[in-house]
Amino acid sequence: MQTKSTETTHIPLVITHQRSRLALAEYRLCQKERRLARYKNIVVLTGAGISAESGVSTFRDAGGLWEKHRIEDVATPEAFARNPDLVQDFYNQRRAQLFSVEPHSAHTALGKLEELHDGNVTIVTQNVDNLHERGGSKNIIHMHGELAKVRCTQCSSVFEWLDDCTQETVCPTCGSAPALRPHIVWFGEMPFDMDRIENLLYECDLFVSVGTSGNVYPAAGFVSAVRSYGKAHTIEVNLEPSEGATYFAETRHGLAGELLPGLVNEILD
Numbered sequence: 611m612q613t614k615s616t617e618t619t620h621i622p623l624v625i626t627h628q629r630s631r632l633a634l635a636e637y638r639l640c641q642k643e644r645r646l647a648r649y650k651n652i653v654v655l656t657g658a659g660i661s662a663e664s665g666v667s668t669f670r671d672a673g674g675l676w677e678k679h680r681i682e683d684v685a686t687p688e689a690f691a692r693n694p695d696l697v698q699d700f701y702n703q704r705r706a707q708l709f710s711v712e713p714h715s716a717h718t719a720l721g722k723l724e725e726l727h728d729g730n731v732t733i734v735t736q737n738v739d740n741l742h743e744r745g746g747s748k749n750i751i752h753m754h755g756e757l758a759k760v761r762c763t764q765c766s767s768v769f770e771w772l773d774d775c776t777q778e779t780v781c782p783t784c785g786s787a788p789a790l791r792p793h794i795v796w797f798g799e800m801p802f803d804m805d806r807i808e809n810l811l812y813e814c815d816l817f818v819s820v821g822t823s824g825n826v827y828p829a830a831g832f833v834s835a836v837r838s839y840g841k842a843h844t845i846e847v848n849l850e851p852s853e854g855a856t857y858f859a860e861t862r863h864g865l866a867g868e869l870l871p872g873l874v875n876e877i878l879d
């Protein structure tokens with residue numbers, strides 16, 4: 611019975627160096643081809659950072675709407691059961707804020723990507739504002755709900771809603787009141803469309819995360835899921851390295867409004 615030799619072959623340092631240079635050149639070529647390749651299925655995950663550049667206050671901002679309220683007082687099902695007027699009023703204020711903000715160049719770049727790309731582009735957003743819609747995107751999943759919608763707790767109808775909503779507001783479908791609630795995923799509730807999102811993450815060949823802190827689950831786990839499937843290139847665009855930055859194959863740090871138009875042009879080239 612023969613045993614395999616366990617001797618290691620000594621490779622002179624200079625050859626190792628040449629090999630690594632060749633590997634680097636190959637890698638760069640591969641990256642170039644990858645950049646030019648047509649991605650078929652693109653998923654763009656967006657978070658608070660992209661909205662913040664339009665001036666939307668988030669619950670992490672100092673001085674924002676959220677600072678005057680505790681999450682457990684305005685953003686949980688229990689809070690709504692306890693003090694529905696306060697919760698309705700809080701979301702009425704946030705809904706009214708939609709009229710004072712405008713989409714910026716990152717939103718419009720993503721709208722252009724969807725319009726001009728010869729493949730599928732889906733925005734999966736954690737944001738509840740309507741800036742992606744107003745920036746021209748159509749294929750959007752609002753995993754945390756939408757400020758511009760309310761839902762009936764009696765008949766489950768969902769309505770486009772830009773006005774104030776109170777406990778006296780009557781459901782246009784079933785006539786019940788009080789019955790309408792913000793169409794928002796509160797803390798302790800399941801995000802919307804998770805099955806669809808999981809399929810998209812599995813199918814995608816390019817995953818871009820924009821303005822996401824990387825510490826709010828389940829979205830924070832999306833990049834790990836995508837990488838585990840081994841099919842997609844992954845890019846993080848964020849003001850600073852997020853908590854999950856090391857999971858991404860490529861990172862670009864700065865304002866989304868400055869970086870997205872260039873990135874979209876590279877994808878469309």
Ligand SMILES: [Zn+2]
Pocket residue numbers: 762763764765766767781782783784785786789
């Ligand atoms: Zn109803």
